[in-house]
Amino acid sequence: MRMLSVAACALLVGCSQSVQDYQAETPVLSLKEFFAGSGKAYGVLQDWRGKQTLRFTADLCGEWQGDQGNLYEVFYFSDGRVEQRHWRLQQGADGKITGTADDVVGEAQGQLSGNALYWQYVLRIPYDGSTLDVTVKDWLYLVDKQNLINRTSMHKFGIKVADLTLSIQQLDAKADCTALKQQVAELAAKATINTKAGK
Template structure:
């Protein structure tokens, strides 16, 4: 077999497969869910009392921590406050207060004392992608960890959340939450 012909065939195969491989690497975007219902409006869902149940899994999938969150949301126009009180299965407690702002085109921003900078979010249809860096305290150390949250409104009472955690581009684990609104 002619070596030059083999190289040309490999080059052609590479050229044909590269766009398919790159398309497979593309991550979902909020607009991919624009036609999904029920439509998510954070001002409506995170208004009043809510409860969430969650767990943290390491990168191998092992459950490392379980928790419950009692929340209360209040809004005045496009400005909201979401108070979160965490109770972990080991008895530890934690409090986070988000200050949220609704912008144009389903965009949201948020700040909290343990969030570095400003969280950015985009809602479309029943989904919200929420990205931020959280300063986590672990034992006697603190780490700045990136969160890439996806929230999906299932019905008027239930929303599911999955968040990928990473540091320096390395996947650390995931947080899974189920929000319940009375």
């Protein structure tokens, strides 16, 4: 009966999840604990039809001072591109999460509950020689203390244009971030030069 209920729910447009649904789930997700030190990610991007378009791996490293953190990410895509992101994060005592990054328009906002985080933001991505702003809806689920699953949908004009599935593993919570931080800075500087040169 439970499986039938789940299947029926999946067919109903109005049956959607809320982050509060996971309030009792453990282990409890804390960004300043999971995204501390070094990590490794593996992901697949799919278009609106579900067709795989890109694969990637990523190196991550996070540093925190109290509830404020910096998360450095370097992405290696299957088409040869190497990109970076530097998240500036804040985790509130009530589980509210805010974040900014150079390729994020405005501020990302979300809420932690149990083993999950839901947050949403507008991402500016390169597209056809220019840029395109897409709305990102991000669900993160902590599986155990070292492993997290991230499911993302991207939308434009309210229509889903892509899905992303990502697994993240924390490697060493006490790792030094200096090397990855430097790599992120170098990639960001290179991207700025290329933008000014019209590349």
